[in-house]
Amino acid sequence: MNFEFSEEQKILKATIRNFAEREIRPIISKMENENYFPYEIIKKLGQLGMLGGYANNIDTISSAIIIEEISRISPAIGVIISVHNTLVCNGIFEFGTEEQKRRYLPDLISGNAIGAYALTESQAGSNPLEMNTSYKKVNDKYIINGRKIWITNGPQARYILLYAVENKNNPKNSMTCFIIDTKREGFQIGIIHNKLGLKGSYSCEIILDNYTAYKDEILGNEHEGYxxxxxxxxxxxxxxxxxxxxxxxxxxxxxxxxxxxxxxxxxxxxxxxxxxxxxxxxxxxxxxxxxxxxxxxxxxxxxxxxxxxxxxxxxxxxxxxxxxxxxxxxxxxxxxxxxxxxxxxxxxxxxxxxxxxxxxxxxxxxxxxxxxx
Ligand SMILES: Cc1cc2nc3c(=O)[nH]c(=O)nc-3n(C[C@H](O)[C@H](O)[C@H](O)COP(=O)(O)OP(=O)(O)OC[C@H]3O[C@@H](n4cnc5c(N)ncnc54)[C@H](O)[C@@H]3O)c2cc1C
The missing domain is CATH 1.20.140.10 (Butyryl-CoA Dehydrogenase, subunit A, domain 3)
Incomplete structure (x- = not known):
């Protein structure tokens, strides 16, 4: 039994602690008072090799070290990184095709692109199977319509792992995860939620209005979204x-x-x-x-x-x-x-x-x- 971090993990912990004290602490009041989204911190974390999770050879222990040390100073940046690394980057690494990894991961690892994860809807919180966001297959296209709420990193995200069902009567077996490109027509940001805390980290509503996705933008297999x-x-x-x-x-x-x-x-x-x-x-x-x-x-x-x-x-x-x-x-x-x-x-x-x-x-x-x- 070993309760110690490895030498690499100890160095990582010291490096990220130092970074958080030096770079994050000074911008806390700006984040609090102006709800400032810390783009430059995300970029610097990318340069330090702290983004990307498994896709960037960051195992779960190291990922936890990074999130812990950042959250000691800024829990708001902690959640931005947690969603980006553990849900989005790990998701594409674990379930993506080689082509999807080539297409999305370099920008997510460098911090040039931010990721989000969209499951929740107003009537589907603890129970995502009550979701209304749905898609229809039309030839080789997937037309998605619906509304998600409380999506962390939503306003800043370039790519979103978004869940939609083909058949609302059978959500468990028809849910599919799409990699949404937020620059494409049919994607829209709705209201930005006004939160009690985590200022500087944004959560918002997102709206899909006849958004068109393609087969190679499905993460994993169709209908395996749940x-x-x-x-x-x-x-x-x-x-x-x-x-x-x-x-x-x-x-x-x-x-x-x-x-x-x-x-x-x-x-x-x-x-x-x-x-x-x-x-x-x-x-x-x-x-x-x-x-x-x-x-x-x-x-x-x-x-x-x-x-x-x-x-x-x-x-x-x-x-x-x-x-x-x-x-x-x-x-x-x-x-x-x-x-x-x-x-x-x-x-x-x-x-x-x-x-x-x-x-x-x-x-x-x-x-x-x-x-x-
Ligand atoms: C700041 C913030 C960021 C978020 N970021 C994201 C995000 O990035 N992506 C995303 O998809 N979602 C996100 N969410 C949504 C979040 O995951 C949901 O709010 C959460 O799952 C709870 O759903 P709900 O709010 O609808 O509560 P409800 O499901 O309506 O629950 C209300 C209460 O009922 C209880 N309850 C519900 N079902 C049961 C049950 N079966 N047994 C006992 N008690 C029950 C709950 O525990 C809770 O106490 C975020 C939310 C917040 C506040």
Whole structure:
């Protein structure tokens, strides 16, 4: 049994930590105040070789390291990268033809193109089988119509893995994953969602109005979309677990430092037993999140089924992040409630972690299904 990162992984962790401190920290306030999308960071991550997931020889453990370290400073950039790497790049790498890999991956790896993943619709959230987005085959063309919501990276994406059904009465066996080119006629951005947190990361509605796709733009086989969507979400959940872990560490560090500076009753507040109890509980749960996240990543890299472990990691790490930010705000007292202090950003950013890529309720259902089968 080995609980240590390899030498390469340690170097990667130090490199990305350094990059996040040097390049990302200075633009946080611009992202927060102007909802600024950090194109230049995405490009620089591409230059550093941090984009592309498996397609760029980045295994799941390394991918989790990258997302964790970025999310320690910016959970918003964490989710941009998680969607791009774990869902889109890994998706094309795993299910794409050689021609599709040649066509799409170089730009996605360099950061010249950003990827998005479009499954959710207004009536089809936890249950994607209720989707209305559909396609009709007309000779060699596939005409797609429908509306997706909450699509992360939607406004910036060049390519979107989008799911549509051929037969609404049989969605499971007729769902197909298309690689959408957002520059083509028939593609449109709808409303941009106004979010509680993750400022600088965009989620939007997307509209397909007689969008024409071709056979060589189907990812995997036609009608295998549901299987592909679920398989990719398993990997994606490890990314969100890593995002949750990084966010937890960022908030914990702020609270720890503050507790060692703030004095009340003639003592540092870190000397009060109740604050020590909070901090010890926070760090213990963070360690547990880390073990679950990297264990799921390890299994995925070994090619083993990690559906159970990915859901446990996502469930536990996302709920831990919400626990940690709540205690961190408590340790900051009134300053935790002040918009001038960074801890409120972590508090707001954490809230979505138990919702996207499968809510906590859905993770519990998957876990129960896996252990009972
Ligand atoms: C910021 C953000 C980014 C997102 N990015 C993307 C993206 O890039 N691509 C994409 O496709 N989607 C994205 N989503 C959508 C997200 O995945 C969905 O919001 C999520 O799956 C939940 O769906 P819903 O919001 O419709 O909630 P609902 O499914 O309506 O659920 C409402 C409540 O009911 C509970 N519930 C539902 N079914 C059950 C059940 N069977 N048993 C018990 N409880 C249940 C849920 O857990 C939840 O608490 C994003 C969402 C947000 C907020």
């Amino acid at each position: 299987k592909i969507a679920m398989k990719l979400l398993t990997g994606g959940r490890i990314g969100i677990a890593a995002q949750s872990l990084g966010l937890s560490i960022g908030a914990y560090e702020l609270a720890l430092n503050y507790s060692k500076q703030r004095e009340q009753f003639g003592k540092k507040i870190s000397e009060f037993q109740i604050i020590q109890y909070y901090l010890s509980e926070m760090i213990t749960r963070i360690y547990a999140s880390r073990l679950l996240t990297y264990y799921a990543a390890y299994l995925k890299d070994k090619g083993q089924n990690c559906r159970l472990e990915a859901s446990m990691a996502k469930l536990y790490a996302s709920e831990t992040a919400n626990f940690v930010v709540d205690r961190a705000v408590q340790i900051f007292g009134s300053l935790g409630y002040a918009m001038d202090f960074d801890i409120q950003r972590y508090y707001r950013d954490a809230r979505v972690l138990t919702i996207y890529e499968g809510t906590s309720e859905i993770q519990r259902i998957i876990i129960a299904r896996e252990i009972l089968k």
